[in-house]
Amino acid sequence: MNLISVAHLTTVFDKPNGPVTAVDDVSFEIREGETLGLVGESGCGKSVTALALMGLIQPPGRIAGGSILFKSRDLLKLSEPEMRKVRGAEISLIFQEPMTALNPVFTIGDQIAETLAVHKRATRREAIGVAVELLDKVRIPDARTRVRDYPHQLSGGMRQRVLIAMALACRPSLVIADEPTTALDVTIQAQILDLLRDMKASFSLSLLLITHDLGVVAETADRVAVMYAGRIVEQGPVRTIFHQPQHPYTRGLLASMPGGAPGRRLRAIDGNVPTLGELPPGCAFHPRCPERFEPCTLEPPLDYPAGPDHTAKCYLHAPR
C-alpha cells in the first residue's frame, strides 16, 4: 500500500525577474516499508521536494499545485497547526549537515527530549530516559553519559547518529534523509547507511533517501526516481534503473562513472546542468542528449511506460 502519494507537485520561487519553477509536476509514491531513492545533481529540485513534503517551503517559494496524500490526507490542505502535528512526528527529516543541524548550546539529550515534549510523547522527566534508549538504538556507545554531551563533543558520524535518533524519537512512519552521508567520510558513510537500513527494519519505516551518489542509491533503495532540472525523468525498481536504464540522462550518469580499463577516457555527458529559470524548451536534457530528435526540442515529454513499474520521460519511449 502507498504510504505517501505525491501527484503533480509543482513548487515555484518568485524571484525579482519572475517565477522560477524548482519542482515541476513531480509525481511519485512511497509504499509502506519501502526506500525510494531520489537522485539528482545540485539544483535539480530534490531538496525542495523534501521541504515541500515537510510543509517547509518558505517565501519566496510557494507550492503552485499538486497534492501530497499521506495516510489518506492531503498534506497541502492542512492548516499550519495540523501540519505541525505531522512534521517531526509522522514524517521526520534528517538534514545533510550534521554540523549545523544541531543546536550548539543544548545537550543532545535536551534536543531529543524537546522533540518528544513538543509532540507530547513523554514528559520532560521521562524524556531523558527515552533519549538514552534512542541513542543506544543508534549505537552510540555509552549513551547514558553521552546524553549530556554538547554537539561539539561529538564527531561528524556521531552527530549524524544523534540526528537519526532525533528523527526516530516520535516513531514516524516516513523518514526523509536529505544527503545524510554527503558530509561524511566513506567509512563513516558505510556505517550510517547500515544503521539507516537497520532502523528502517526495526522501526518499520518508509524512507525517502535524497542523494547525488548513485552508489549510495544502489546500496540502499528499493525504487529510484531520477530528477533533472526540476522533473523526475525516470522512475523504477532499483535493479531496472541500474541494469536497464531507459532515459539518456540516467544512462549517461551511469556510464560516466569511473570504471573499465584504468587510464581510459570516461564517457562524459557533454555540456552543463542548466540553470533553473533558463531551461531549454522541450525536454530540459535535450541540449546534452546524444539521442535527441525532432520532438525533443518542441514540447516536454510525458512519462511513458518503459517496463513493469518503470517510466521514462523521453520520446524514445513514446507510443508511435
Added chain:
Amino acid sequence: MPLVEVSNLVKHFVRNAGLFRRGTRVTAVDDVSFTIEQGETFGLVGESGSGKTTTGRCLLRLIEPTSGDVRFRGQNVLALSPSELRAARRGMQIVFQDPYSSLNPRMRARHIVEEPLVIHRLGTRTERHDRVAELFGLVGLDPTHLDRYPHEFSGGQRQRIGLARALALTPSFVILDEPVSALDVSVQAQIVNLLMDLQERLSLTYLFIAHDLRLVEHICSRIAVMYLGRIVELGTSAALFAAPQHPYTRALLSSIPVADPDAPRHRITLDPTSFSRDAQLRRVAEGHWAAV
C-alpha cells in the same frame, strides 16, 4: 631520478595557543616518504584529517613543513630562499578543490589566468594576451568568455579556469587537490578526461589527492593511503585494489558504495586495535609496501 622525492616529511600544528598558553601539538603529517616518477599520476588517498592536503601543500611550501626533505628534480625545495622558491614554483603548481572559493570573484577570467605570468614577469602584454587565449583553448573554454567574471561560469568551467591558471607557467608537476569532488556528477567525467588529455599532451606529472577511491583507481598508476598523518600502504593501483594489506585500506575499500544493486557487499569495519600505529612500512610484494 624521480621527479619528486619526499622523505620523512613532518608537519606539526599548534592548536589553541594563546598569549600565555602553549597549546597542544597536533601532528598532521607524520614521517611521510614517497617518490613520484616523471609522467605518472600518483594518488594520495585518505579521509578528512588524514593529512593528505597538508602533505600536498608542504610539497609546494604553501605550508612550511616542520622537518623532512622535499626534492624536485633533485633540488631541495625546503632549502630554497624566497626568490629561489618563486623560481622553482614555475615548475610545480596546484589546482584547488573548490572552484567557487579559489578564484577571485572581482577578477575577470582573463586576469586570473594571466596573473602568474605577470608575477613572474613573463612576456610582453601582447604575448601574455595571446598566451591566455591559448590556455583558454587548451582547457576547453570558449575564448569569447575571457572577459567574464567567475560567477558567470559553471563549476566545471571554473575548474577549467583554475587549471588554465596552473598551466600558465608550463609546469611539469601539478598537484590536483580533490579537483572534481565539488563538481556535479555529470560534469566530473569531463574534467577527469581533460586532466588525462592534458597530461598526455604536456607530459605532466600529477599528484592526485582525493577521497573518491574509484576515481583514484581509474587514473592513478600508484597510490599511497594515508591514515592519521601516516602512509599506511603504498603500491600500484592494481596491487592495492586486488590485495590490500593494511586493515585500514581493507576497511576503506570495503566501504565504497558500488553503483550496482547486485554487487556483493562484505563490509569490513575498522578495528583500530588490530594494528600498531607505529608499524613501519615494509615490502609485502614487488612495488607494494604496507605498515603491517
